[in-house]
Amino acid sequence: MASPSKYIQGPGELSRIKDRISYLGGPVLFVMGGFAYNNLKGVIEESYRDSGSTPVFEKFGGECTRNEIDRIRTRYRANHCTVVVGVGGGKALDTAKGVAFYERAPVISVPTIASTDAPTSAIAVTYTEDHVFDGNILLLRNPELVLVDTDVIIQAPVRFLVAGMGDALSTYFEAMANAASGHDNCAGGRSTTTSVALAQVCYEILIRDGLKAKRSAEEGVCSPELENIIEANIYLSGVGFESNGLACAHSVYNAFTALPPCHSMYHGELVAFGTLVQMLLEKRTDAEIAEVLRFCTSVGLPVSFTELSTQDLTRDELMSVAVTACSPQNFMDSMPFTVTPDMMFDALVAADARGRKFRAAEM
DSSP states (O other), X not given: OOOOSEEEEETTGGGGHHHHHGGGOSOXXXXXXXXXXXXXHHHXXXXXXXXXXXXXXXXOOSSOOHHHHHHHHHHHHHTTOOEEEEEEXXXXXXXXXXXXXXXXXXXXXXXXXXXXXXXXXXXXXXXXXXXXXXXXXXXXXXXXXXXXXXXXXXTSOHHXXXXXXXXXXXXXXXXXXXXXXXXXXXTSSOOOHHHHHHHHHHHHXXXXXXXXXXXXXXXXXXXXXXHHHHXXXXXXXXXXXXXXXXXXXXXXXXXXXXXXXXXXXXXXXXXXXXXXXXXXXXXXXXXHHHHHHHHHHHHTOOOSHHHHOSSOOOHHXXXXXXXXXXXXXXXXXXXXXXXXXXXXXXXHHHHHHHHHHHHHHHO
């Protein structure tokens, strides 16, 4: 089972960051995304005031490339740093992880959005200068600490929170697929009772609190339901995917990213549709599928092709999605039965039809 050593969440936590990480020593390098650098740097500086130590700040360049990691490593060594803290979105955090990996340093994740579960994982996704996937860096251990300031999270556009719910939605279903197939998880072993239970709790929280959390975020109020969803999006989903494994839902996401009409969609939005596809492949009951459709439509996650593409998708494009989703570089071998491209094509079309029918019935 894989997990960060500590997870801390609550309002105002960023203002306490010096006390939260002082046991690690220093100096500390903060790798900060644009919003974080412009709006949160002062909060961190205030935390360190009168502490006798001065944090080092570096603004993230915008893409997690090998060159960007090397550039920030130079800054890390020049200031004799011993700890790396990433503050921002997923790519800023992954860059901090990359620096920590090569410098053999502990890393802390401070996400400013709750759109994915990446902050907890021991994986950093890298890209080329042209924004093309360039491979993963597999850290030796998960982040030392994930620090989530909910006052910061609620400043982000609500769409990020909803996308995070879409990503978290797949956690339980992919965990069940891996448990049934006996496939190894991302930690290199089989799922544990604990990790499967966390995945189930993640799903239950989404269904129970998702809509209330979205409404709270729209009102800028950090309600208990919003706190629960933030924890589900970042921690429960993160530990759940890494300790149980990925399957069909994320394979569908990866395949859709190759279609230009889908490039405006966030990770979790496509994963949510992939979850519906997986449920149809698994022949889940009408009641189970209806529960997921009801959740998705209530919070604003896509349930049809027209909601995830800027133009009509052709049969050839859908078949390309089916073929790519079933390719060896994806996660379809985690399913407890063989999935062929033809089966995947049929499931894609069926998911679209089911989603359109459900949406129409609600109008």
